[in-house]
Amino acid sequence: MDNKNKTISGFSKLSKRGKIKWVTEHFTEDPVQVTHVLTSWWHPDDEQQRLLDGFSENTLSNFPMPFGVAPNFLINGRVYAVPMVIEESSVVAAASSAAKYWLDRGGFHAEVLGTKKIGQVHFSWGGDVRKLESVFEDLKTELRQDASPITANMEKRGGGITGIELVNLTHLEPGYFQLKISFETCDSMGANFINSVLESFAKTLDRFITTHPIFDEGDERDVAVIMSILSNYTPECLVRAWVECPVEALGPFADGLEAATLAEKFRKAVRIAHLDPHRAATHNKGIFNGVDAVVLATANDFRAVEACGHTYAARDGQYRSLSHCTIENSIFRFWLDIPLALGTVGGLTKLHPIAKLSLELLGHPSAEELMMIIACTGLAQNFAAVRSLVTTGIQSGHMKMHLANILNHLGANAAEAEEAMQFFEGRTVSFTGVREYLEGMRAKVEV
Numbered sequence: 001m002d003n004k005n006k007t008i009s010g011f012s013k014l015s016k017r018g019k020i021k022w023v024t025e026h027f028t029e030d031p032v033q034v035t036h037v038l039t040s041w042w043h044p045d046d047e048q049q050r051l052l053d054g055f056s057e058n059t060l061s062n063f064p065m066p067f068g069v070a071p072n073f074l075i076n077g078r079v080y081a082v083p084m085v086i087e088e089s090s091v092v093a094a095a096s097s098a099a100k101y102w103l104d105r106g107g108f109h110a111e112v113l114g115t116k117k118i119g120q121v122h123f124s125w126g127g128d129v130r131k132l133e134s135v136f137e138d139l140k141t142e143l144r145q146d147a148s149p150i151t152a153n154m155e156k157r158g159g160g161i162t163g164i165e166l167v168n169l170t171h172l173e174p175g176y177f178q179l180k181i182s183f184e185t186c187d188s189m190g191a192n193f194i195n196s197v198l199e200s201f202a203k204t205l206d207r208f209i210t211t212h213p214i215f216d217e218g219d220e221r222d223v224a225v226i227m228s229i230l231s232n233y234t235p236e237c238l239v240r241a242w243v244e245c246p247v248e249a250l251g252p253f254a255d256g257l258e259a260a261t262l263a264e265k266f267r268k269a270v271r272i273a274h275l276d277p278h279r280a281a282t283h284n285k286g287i288f289n290g291v292d293a294v295v296l297a298t299a300n301d302f303r304a305v306e307a308c309g310h311t312y313a314a315r316d317g318q319y320r321s322l323s324h325c326t327i328e329n330s331i332f333r334f335w336l337d338i339p340l341a342l343g344t345v346g347g348l349t350k351l352h353p354i355a356k357l358s359l360e361l362l363g364h365p366s367a368e369e370l371m372m373i374i375a376c377t378g379l380a381q382n383f384a385a386v387r388s389l390v391t392t393g394i395q396s397g398h399m400k401m402h403l404a405n406i407l408n409h410l411g412a413n414a415a416e417a418e419e420a421m422q423f424f425e426g427r428t429v430s431f432t433g434v435r436e437y438l439e440g441m442r443a444k445v446e447v
Helices: 016-027 031-040 046-053 089-103 129-134 136-156 191-211 259-275 277-297 302-313 353-361 367-390 395-409 414-423 431-446
Strands: 067-075 078-085 109-112 117-125 160-168 176-184 223-231 238-246 323-328 331-339
Touching: 016 031, 067 089, 067 367, 078 089, 078 277, 078 353, 078 367, 089 277, 089 367, 109 367, 117 191, 129 136, 129 160, 136 160, 136 191, 176 191, 191 223, 238 367, 259 277, 259 323, 259 331, 259 367, 277 302, 277 331, 277 353, 277 367, 302 331, 331 367, 395 414, 395 431, 414 431
Parallel strands: none
Antiparallel strands: 067 078, 109 238, 117 176, 117 223, 160 176, 238 331, 323 331
């Protein structure tokens, strides 16, 4: 293997076509065909393409994802058509089905329980912590003063720094301390704001300790800032979404399953996801099917949302379901608590044209309203998945999507796809079986 010819210096300085030429010549078997594929997905509007290229680095092309909506979401008395970006069609179908189902049963309810976000300055210091604690109020004053040019605009909007705490972790790692800072960032996700404040705090901390007369010359003035960064774990930036109705209002289900039986099977299924991490991982993945799709559609950070949600699911030391279900006094209640740090201003939310459209479809929501919409979408997806699992099984919906993917792969036209869909209704779907069916169908046409 000739690795030498597969490395390059100054790749980022090449033009986009130059990057494509180099990549295709060194890493693909058919550079002409691959170049055609990459350039065929460029946006026809040069200005729009320039905007998209600017979202990332070393961009060669675009990677389109389906943009759809799940209608009939009644949330806190208001109806939404929720935008979703996801490649798994059954997710949008399931969310839409659950939204329609609960539309006649009071809809979804949601409330924001908190919006606190966290940042940390991690530092090493070998001084007397009692001295630092005795002058900590003075340090906090200087931290705020030095960061005031950064925080002024956020404070005008009602946000800013809401708390500064000294955390002593020397029992875990010698000399390890944190400044733990809480923030309110209003309608922005706030990552850049928080990190800018933290880097200002780091400089102030260093100056304070190295110059304050309370600290002795030598080790007590030797402070080393390790890093200053926001935390994506925001357990107090929390939203709750729920649905509830009398058990009898759940109605009869597939295979003659009565409402009371369905409710109890559903409750046990959710309970299992609290007890068994193997089930909890798949259960919560279903929640994030809905959550991530709306997070993506609104150009928020789905990776941060996922990291936070999964950490929250393991907050007591075992990974558990994010959703809960109870049946009390003949009332079925299904709810979800999930931390969501989101923004509706800043970042890509106003730059990406489809993200702007998503927010318009949702009525230009505040960050708190978007938190509630996304939590309800995750709950809807979870409800639909668990309902399928305890009634008809999950495969009927998945197999329809699987069949469609196979038909696309085999180049089936619209008429062939429609006939195949009818033929495989209720039958086992496999790649070989679908290929043989198509070959037989085409052979008859040729004859």
